[in-house]
Amino acid sequence: MRHTLPIAPQFYVTAPQPCPYLEGRMERKLFTALQGEGAQRLNDGLSKQGFRRSQNVLYRPSCADCAACLSARINVAAFTPSKSQKRVHKRARHLDRRATSPWATEEQFDLFRRYLGDRHATGGMADMDAFEFAAMIEETPIRTRVVEYTDPQTNTLTATCLTDILDDGVSMVYSFFDPDQARLSLGTYIILDHIEIAREAGLPYVYLGYWVPGSDKMGYKAQFSGLEVYVGGVWQPMTDPSEFDTQLHPLSNDPIAEQVAEISLPDGRPLRTQTR
Structure with a gap:
């Protein structure tokens, strides 16, 4: 019987481009095929290490100027809605x-x-056409759902979220909603409802x-209690947001080779033990 050894994923880095979050900075992404x-x-495994999915690619910011992009997640057991979030949910x-599929x-x-x-x-997705949109929704090699929110009185689609199902949670890949329904605070509501989805699924x-x-x-993400951020290879509770300003320093990021060496694959071994 022939046995095949698992092939470690190959990681690549994008060329520098303007950062969409911090003016005057450049961003690069570390990515691998999914x-x-x-x-x-x-x-x-990589979602637990700060990676995100876009179609059939997993990526994580890997910038020379800072390490400000921190992967964030809500600990469902530690979440308690604020008064304003309760009002959003009620509305x-x-x-x-x-x-749906x-x-x-x-x-x-x-x-x-x-x-x-x-x-x-003026964002990077502004020119996306119907075919590119379909690719964003449909090109997924993992368990993914489209969560739709419909107004029952008018039977119109009000909000949508592309959601991945992980072994330890749900990942909100991308959400969008009716801009004319500002009163409903739909961006906040979708997050609140995904907390309920995760709770229902255990x-x-x-x-x-x-x-x-x-x-x-x-x-807005810092407004949710129970928020955790991935810093220095570990998840830690969000306390005072200003405590993370050090991530804006140019020396806050390790060299790319060191970042790759510290990535652990699903079998638990670090990547550096599986490459030559």
């Missing part, structure tokens, strides 16, 4: 939630275009992507 029979396990609780629809794309036009008209965490000290557009 494919094959071990895709789900690799995604589970939007009439919406119907439906989790990752298939793109025209209704989703129309909502997506309206959302981008209002919130991110999963301990909700992964939110990156929180960036010094970035106003990412500040």
Whole structure:
């Protein structure tokens, strides 16, 4: 019988480009392909180490100027809604939630275009067409769901979240919503509802992507109790956001080779023991 040895994933680094979060800085990403029979396990393992998924790629910021992009997740057991979050939940609780397979629809794309036009008209996704949108939704080698929120009175799609199912939580890959429904605070509501989804499934965490000290557009994530951030190879509770300002220093990031050497693969061994 022929046995094949597991092949360690290969990691690459993107060319520098302007940082979307901090003005005047450049960003680079460390990334690897997500494919094959071990895709789900690799995604589970690297998500715990600060990586995020985009279609069939796993990536993590790896910048020379700072280490400000900190992967963030909510510890469901430690979460307690604030008074304002309770009000948000009450205002939007009439919406119907439906989790479907990752298939793109025209209704989703129309909502997506309206959302981008209002919130991110000059962002990197502003020119995304229907085919690219479908790829974002459908190109996934792991367990993924599209969570839709519909107004039952009008039967119209109000919000959508592309959500990955991990072995220890749910990961909110990308969400968008009706910009004309500002009163409902739909961005906050989607996170609150994903906390409930994780609780219903017995999963301990909700992964939110990156929180960036010094970035106003990412500040809302620090408003959720039970928030944890991945710093120095460990998850730690968010206390005072200002305590993480040191991550903005140019010397806060290790060289790329050292970052790769410290990555652990799903079998628990560090990557450096599996490459030559």
